Amino acid sequence: MFVDSSPPPEMDVLPAYPSNSGSATPSAAHTPGTHSAVHNRKRKRAPPTASSPAPSDPGSIAGANTPTEILVSRADLSSRPILAISRGPTFVPALEGSEFYRTEFIGVNRHGFRYVPAGINPPGHAQPCRTIESNPTAFRVSWEDRSPFLRVTKDGLEISGTKGFRSARCNAPIREGNWYMEVKIVHGGGEFVGDEVKSEGSHVRLGWGRREAPLNGPAGLDGYSYGYRDKTGDKVTLSRPRPYGRPFGSGDVIGMYISLPSHYEADKDDPHDPAHIKRERIPIELKGQEYFEILEYPQSKEMTALMDHSGKSTNSASLPSSSKKSLEKGKLPERGGPINANKTAAPALRPLPTLPASRIAFFVNGESQGIAFQDIYDYLQLRQSNTQRKAKEKKRTREGVKEHRENPFDDGTLGYYPFISLFNDARVRLNPGPDFDFPPPADIDALLDGTTPEPDIKRTWRPTCERYPEFMAEQWAIDAQEEEEAKVEMARQAEVDHIEEEKRVQRNKKRQQAEARKRAKKAEQQAALGASAGTSTPGSVNTFGLAHTPSTALHIPGSSTSSTIKDEDRHTPVPLIGLGISGIGNYPNPSPLRHATNAYNPEGSIEYEDSPAPTYASSxxxxxxxSGYNSETAHDDAEMEFLDAVDADLERES
Structure with a gap:
């Protein structure tokens, strides 16, 4: 039975992007293994058969396995068609002539990841992809959220098992309110099916489970799910059966009822409130279809600790280490004893919140079996401690790769799902309503409480078939919210980039101005040196371009007479120790150590006080x-100091 739901907002008719050749290709399928702009984390293999065309494509039939011609370029997102309905799955008969199928070319939830069909957004959107549906668009068993060992019909309402306990969730969670559905047992209650001899027959467990409940086990395996057994009629959670109702088997119709309190809003002043809506998902291409890959919510150590039937601590630090003597004698170490003080104590477990006034009940052929569970555990994530939060914040995204992160918040898919578990060849059919084989009373809670319901009371519960379109509307509302947030973030990032670009332009401008000033300063220095060289007395020119006469009388500090340097001596190198320059021209060093003697003018002498070479300290x-000192002007400063010293000597001699 197909029940149509409302399409996504403004997505009734979705045009296709033009291909590189300019022609529109709305019916093109994706080619696995080709290049994709969306990050792909899975190995691509060429499928043996082509996947189903998009149900929204012209000429396609929902559920048909019609191959399609590959017309779309895989170069970028603009060449992909915009889909409102996922292409998958491809139905492969489990046996020849069977009404049950395996589903291929879909992302199956396993290995800690789950998958949601995604569609390319039209141009002008900040987000590359959005949430889309898959056929049939109605409340049913989820194609992706079930064990691959379970076979299904094309309408998604009938399931068949194979070996061992395997489970499936439906495609919409219950988050608040009162909801009811029926499940008809086609084969179950220990009935043997087929010619194959098995030690046990077919069995069924029905119940409600959260996202963390494993699909490779039955309902009630841990604290994340609550089940009802067909063999004994027991209720079970945490793998602990308790007497509840009567057994059921083939031909029986089981009514499943759940009541949850109103979902409370997150505290806006508390950024770490787990009730905040936040998604952590990455769009990828998987088996010819775009999907959102999501890291599944992990099981908490607090829930795992509830599985300890013995009541003893599961912390290995409390167990004493084995001694060599006990091992030599063949004795195992005792499991009792004091806690090793050298071991670090295990951190305290966080409290497990429950949903007040919540309840789960079951009906068999319209007969109430009473309340099975009440005040069940809250489906929100436990609040992270500061230590856990800081440890996870240290993990950064690698450059060029977007990594998955655990989501401590609600992504809109948390809640309790109808949880169907089948053993061996068990077979059931779901009836989400609105027409039931055994309609319950208008006020189920009054019946469970044993009170008399008011006459002509309005129905207080809803059939689960109404939950699917409501759930999809919630998902599209979150899509719209993320789109707005992405646009705001893009605008903010554009402003930051604009500011950074302006700063870069200003830095380049200042650097060019500084280089221009530097070049002008060097040009002025060179012009000054050239002018001083042009006004000097004709004669020979020294290393720095300073002209001098063939014979010059210079005063030698420390001596009462002047010395005259002859022509034949003016090219003799003289070490200029005081200036750190040796053998420049024919000018002597004014330092008193120029004759390599021990003579030194003590402080206070005329020669010391009137030294013609000024120092940094004296000035x-x-x-x-x-002063603008740098490595480029160091040599120029040395030249100027030397020239100043020479000028001072010339002035004193004249």
Whole structure:
């Protein structure tokens, strides 16, 4: 039975992007293994058969396995068709002539990941992909959220098992309110099916489970699910059966009822409130279809601790280490004893919140079996401690790769799902309503409480078939919210990029101005040196371009007479120790050590006080950043100091 739901907002008719050749290709299918702009984390293999065309494509039939011609370029997202309905799955008969099928070319939830069909957004959107549906668009068993060992019909309402307990969830969670559905047992209650001899027959467990409940086990395996057994009529959770109702088997119709309190809104002042809506999902291409890959919510150690039937601590730190003597004698170490003080104590477990006034009940052929479970555990994630939060914040996204992260918040898919578990060849058929074989009373809670319902009371519960379109509307509302947030983030990032670009332009401008000033300063220095060389006395020119006469009388500090350097001596190198320059021209070093003697003028002498070579200390000037000193001007400063010393000597002699 197909029940149509409302399409996504503004997505009734979705045009296709033009291909590189300019022609529209709305019916094109994807080619596995080709290049994709969306990050692909799975190995691609060429399928043996082509997948089903998009149900929204012209000429396609829902559920038909019609091959389609590959017309779309895989170069970028603009060449992909915009789909409102997922292409998958492809139905492969389990046996020849069987009404049950295996589903291929879909992302099956396993290995800690789950998958949601995604569609390419039209141009102008900030987000590349959005949530889309898969056929049939109605409340049914989820194609992706079930064990691959379970076979299904094309309408998704009938399931058949194979070996061992395997489970499936439906495609919409219950988050609040009162909801009811029926499940007809086609084969179950220990009935043997087929010619194959098995130690046990076919069995069924029905119940409600959260996202964390494993699909490779039955309902009630842990604290994440609550089940009802066909063999004994027991209720079971945490793998602990308790007497509840009567057994049921083939031909019986089981009514499943759940009541949850109103979902509370997240505290806006508390950024770490687990009730905040936040998604952690990555769009990928998987088996010819775009999917959102999501890291499944992990099981908490607090829930795992509830599985300890013995009541003893599961912390290995409390167990003493084995001694060599006990091992030599063949004795195992005792499991009792004091806790090893050297071991670090295990962190305290967080409290497990429950949903007040919540309840789960079952009906057999319209007969109430009473309340099975009440005040069940809350489906929200446990609040992270500061230590856990800081440890996870240290994990950064690698450059060029977007990594999955655990989501401590509600992504809109949390809740309790109808949980169907089949053993061996068991077979059931779901009836989400609105027409039931055994309609319950208008006020189920009054019946469970043993009170008399008011006459002509309005129905207080809803059939689960109404939940699917409501759930999809919630998902599209979150899509719209993420789109707005992405646009705001893009605008903010564009503003940041604009500011950074302006800063970069200003830095380049200042650098060019500084280089221009530097070049102008060097040009001025060279012009000054050239002018001083042009006004000097004709004669020979020294290394720095300073002209001098063939014979010059210079005063030698420390001596009362002047010395005259002859022509034949003026090219003799003289070490200029005081300036750190040796053998430049024919000018002597004014230092008193130029004759390599021990003579030194003590402080206070005329020669010391009237030294013609001023130093940094005598002039009282600071050297460093204030003077513009750098490695490029160091040589120029040395030249100027030498020239100043020469000028001073010439002035004194004249």
């Amino acid at each position: 009282g000037e600071f050297r460093g950043e204030q």
